[in-house]
Amino acid sequence: MSPLPSSQPYRIHQFYDKGLAHASYAVLSDRQMAVIDPGRDPQPYYDFADEHDARIVAVIETHPHADFVSSHLEIARETGATIYVSELVRAAYPHQAFDEGSRISLGQIELHAINTPGHSPDSICVLLIDEFANTRAIFTGDTLFVGDVGRPDLREDEAVGGHKREELAGLMFDSTREKLMTLPGATKVYPAHGPGSLCGKTTSPDLDSTIGKELKTNYALQPMSREEFVRVLLEDQPFVPKYFGRDVQLNKQGAPAFEDSVRAVPRLLPGTELTPGVLVIDTRPAAQFRQGHLPGAVNLMDGGKFETWLGSIVGPREPFYLVADSQIGLDTVIRKAAKIGYETNIKGALLTPRELPATAPSVAVEQVRQHPEQFTIVDIRNRAEARQPLFEGALLIPLPELRERVQEIPHDKPVLIHCAGGYRSAAGASIVQAALPAGTPVYDLGEAVNEFQKQAVH
Incomplete structure (x- = not known):
């Protein structure tokens, strides 16, 4: 991310974890620093503060995250910083309520909270207001991404609140229309996630944006009725990993x-x-x-x-x-x-132990090409990916469901596992091999799947 001009009385720095597609931020003004949505390892934030001879005085959580564990409590204990979070979170750690009307003075600027329920009922966004009372930036958490908005279906389990997806999708409509879309077009947008995050579905490769750009290009901000918005937002959302609910609870407690x-x-x-x-x-x-x-x-x-x-x-x-x-x-x-x-x-x-008694066979790709009917083929891609099957009659069991559904796989023929690029199929083949009767050949198509994808395209 390009730093803001040195003439401005503040600096924004983005920390990006590609593995989790997670973006967190340091906001710096007059050697005071706020950290927004920190990841589990606090060291990068300490290093940045030391580099700029700054003191971390605030840690802001836009909501209890589902996809990673935050270090907000650890940073607060280490530095004496105050944790700011919506009172709707009912956080179990020491904190200052940070909701609509709340503000933090940070050097020459202020950070203002606005409540933006939708991804979660307790989501907030954070406005950066400069010394002339101009809105310069907004940290949108999982409410607004570049090219998308946060998914509203992660809080349905009773353990994380029992909030219906349709209800939260409707609140997202209100939050975008009444709060975010009314901001000045030049307002910089800094989201908590980038491409590949499972907290949205069509996130852009860009890691920041402006309100004006999002109004033009973000599908979720286009003119539509509330009912249409709810329908469009809920369709084709990605799978929910097993750990998401637990991380929400852990982040409410503090790790x-x-x-x-x-x-x-x-x-x-x-x-x-x-x-x-x-x-x-x-x-x-x-x-x-x-x-x-x-x-x-x-x-x-x-x-x-x-x-x-x-x-x-x-x-x-x-x-x-x-x-x-x-x-x-x-x-x-x-x-x-x-x-x-x-x-x-x-x-x-x-x-790795010296004794490794189990082995797995390598697949004869030419045999698969010539005689796919000789295999029970299991497609472990996600449902949206698998709309275009690579093999006729393949059994679709997405990888996150495979351990629970492996007994659905017939084993009267050799079993062939494929995904979209080879990474997931290694895991899938090992899961199936361990679960099916001994002696059942289980093959991993691996990266050879790319050849079949090219054929499917042509």
Whole structure:
């Protein structure tokens, strides 16, 4: 993000976590700093404050996040900063209510709260007002993204409030029309998420925008009735990972310190016997996994979306072991697990054992091309992706549902698993291999799926 001109009495800095498509912010004025929607690791915010000889005086939560764990409580305890959050959150940690009419003085500027329910009933946005009382920027949390608005279907479970999606979608209509769309067109828009976030559906690759641009290009801000808005917003929303509800609750309570939690994960010595029946998550590349792995292990490779898929496959209170090839690799995946609050689920982290008795066969791509009918083909893409099937008669079971539905897969023929690019199918094939009767051949089409996609296009 380009810094604002030095002549202005404030600075905005965006921190972006690509793995979670999460954007957080530092707002700096006269060596006072506010942090908005921080991620789990507080160190980048401390470093930024030190670099600018600033003191963190405020931490603002736009809502209790579902897709990551926030470090708001840890930052407040470490720095003495005040946490600001809507009183509707009913937060269990020490905080200052921050709702419509509330304002924070920060150097030469002010930060004003506006209530914008829709993504959640307790969402706020934060206006940056300069020294001349001009509205310069708005931090929109999960209310307004670039090219989208936040999904309204994450608070239906009774554990997170029991709010109906239709009700929240209607509130989103009101929030956008009555609050956001009335702001000056030049107001900069800084959302909490970018492309790939599961908190929206059509998010742009741009990481910031303006109200004027959004009024022209954002589908959700175009003229339509309230009823049409609700219908359009609710259709084609992505799946909801298993961990989302738990993270909402954890963020309402306030999470323990990041580094302390990471250090508390048990590191197992070589040869340690693992508890039978506990899930093993093997984070090595698929080719290594196929050559040898622990029986029943799930091959969830360390990659760009590891956190999301970990929290989509593994239940929020389910214990598991983590396997990696190096201490650095192990530390990386532990930290990624901690970003969604799953470090407390890790029963043990270990380097790849010497004895890896289970193997997985490699697929003969030419046989699949010539005789797909010889396989039971399972498509583990999401439903929206799978509208254009790659194989006639394929069984659609999206990866987040696979462990619960694996017994639906016939095993009278070899089973072939495919996704859209090869990452998910490695996990899917390992799940199916562990669940179906011994001796059932289970193949991962892997990256070869790209050849079939090209054929489907042509």
